[in-house]
Amino acid sequence: xxxxxxxxxxxxxxxxxxxxxLEPLSAGLASCSTVIFVDNASEDDSVGEIKRFFPSSAxxxxxxxxxxxxxxNRALAQVTTPYALLLNPDCLPTPEFLQGMQRAxxxxxxxxxxxxHLIRRNGKPEVSYRWPVTHWVSRGPEAGGPCCVxxxxxxxxLLNMAVMRSVGFFDETFFLYYEDEDLCQRVFLAGKQIVVIxxxxxxxxxxxxxxxxxxxxSEFIRGYHHAQSxxxxxxxxxxxxxxNRLRLKTFLLALLTMVPRLLLPQPRYxxxxxxxMAGLCRPYPGA
Numbered sequence: 001x002x003x004x005x006x007x008x009x010x011x012x013x014x015x016x017x018x019x020x021x022l023e024p025l026s027a028g029l030a031s032c033s034t035v036i037f038v039d040n041a042s043e044d045d046s047v048g049e050i051k052r053f054f055p056s057s058a059x060x061x062x063x064x065x066x067x068x069x070x071x072x073n074r075a076l077a078q079v080t081t082p083y084a085l086l087l088n089p090d091c092l093p094t095p096e097f098l099q100g101m102q103r104a105x106x107x108x109x110x111x112x113x114x115x116x117h118l119i120r121r122n123g124k125p126e127v128s129y130r131w132p133v134t135h136w137v138s139r140g141p142e143a144g145g146p147c148c149v150x151x152x153x154x155x156x157x158l159l160n161m162a163v164m165r166s167v168g169f170f171d172e173t174f175f176l177y178y179e180d181e182d183l184c185q186r187v188f189l190a191g192k193q194i195v196v197i198x199x200x201x202x203x204x205x206x207x208x209x210x211x212x213x214x215x216x217x218s219e220f221i222r223g224y225h226h227a228q229s230x231x232x233x234x235x236x237x238x239x240x241x242x243x244n245r246l247r248l249k250t251f252l253l254a255l256l257t258m259v260p261r262l263l264l265p266q267p268r269y270x271x272x273x274x275x276x277m278a279g280l281c282r283p284y285p286g287a
Contacts, residue, residue, distance in 0.1 A: 004105040006098065007033050009083045009158070014071040016040040017210045017218075019049040021089035026053035028093030034081060038062065038071040044211065068154070069170030069179035076169050079161060088155040092203040100200030101158050108146070112163040112192035113184065115152035116200035117142075126204065128153035129196045132188050133181075134237050143198045150188045152196055154180025155204050163192055173236075173285045176222075178229035185237065216271040223275025228284040235286060243287070251280045 011032050013025070019042070029035055035057040037050050041064050050059055060074050076084055083105055087093065097116065104114045118126040130138035132150035143149075157180070167190050170179050187194055210218055227250065235243035254277050261270050 002106060002109065004083065004102045006031055006102065008081050008105075009085050009102075010034040010036060010075075010079045010081045011085045011087055012036050012038070012072060012075040012079075013087050013089050014038045014040060014068055014075075015042060015046045015050065015089055016065060017042045017044045017046060018089040019044045019046040020211050022046070022049040022053045024092060025087075025089055028095075028097070029054070031095065031098065034058075036060065036075040036078065038075050040065040040067070040071050067172065067175035067179075069174050069183075070172040073169050073172065076159075076161075082161055084159045084161055086154065086157040086159065088204065090205040091156055092205070094202070097200060097202045100197065104146070104195070104197045104200060105158060105160070108193065108195050109160075110163070110193060111195045112160050112167060112187045112190075113152060113194045114158040114160075115194070115196050116156055116202050117196070117198045118153060118155060118204040119201050121203075121205055125198075125201075126153075126206070128155070132185055134185065143196055145199070146195055146197050149194050149196050151181055151184040152194055153204075154183070155206075156202055166190075167192060173232055174229045175285075176225035176229065178233045182233060182236070216267055219268050219271040220275035220278075223272035223277075224279040225275075227276045227279030228282075231280070231284045232286055235284075240287075247280055251277065254280065 009032070011029060011034065013035065015037055035054055037054065037057055038060045039047055039050070040062050047059065047061065050057065062071060072086060085101065101114065101116065108114060115129060118128045120126050125142055127142045129149045129152045135150065167187050171182050174182060184194055231243050231247055234246045254273060258273060261273060
């Protein structure tokens, strides 16, 4: 078994209005020799905070927000190490997590993607892995040991670069959301391994990576791109007719949801719902 060192792993972090995440992130990545940041034209001081807390890291600055997948692709094109660790800025890596990922890479050298157990804010595991939706619906409890799956959340992914180059990286048609599902789908269809390691854990402060100048605008954008990407994925793997039916069904459900939201208004959820409805009404990439 060939041991994997931290020098074999390039850490990639995509930032967008994520300056508030960088100090806690820096403590966990202090031992990593190669860290690459890609900033998607943040409106806050993300770039300044990167330079402050990660002075030796590489920083790629995008003139506009290219989206999650495209930003990662920019960094992946520069990786020369055997592995790349994709890490959301709202994750809290620890030395134990990094050591666990090194061991996993050594134990599963043929795996295309390796993922840990994500832990929620409340300390409970987030079951963020399953079989592909194109094949069957996962049922049952969380995994008790290392196992192959068909999907893992893109918040934390260790990519085996040699294997992944043969599959390809992110489809940039997906601006935000479903780009990780599409990537895993292509890995699965190529017959490559996606391995989840429940014994390796990392805290993921879900939805905590973005704090723009307007919370409601951020929520609207989340809803908009989630709806658009959902339709892109449906069309790509199930066809235009299925995507059309999904659009209608999801829009009707959104209308029904709007009624109680208006009766008991919560601005954050209303903004996200309005964004979802806008995303469903407008043309989506590839349609």
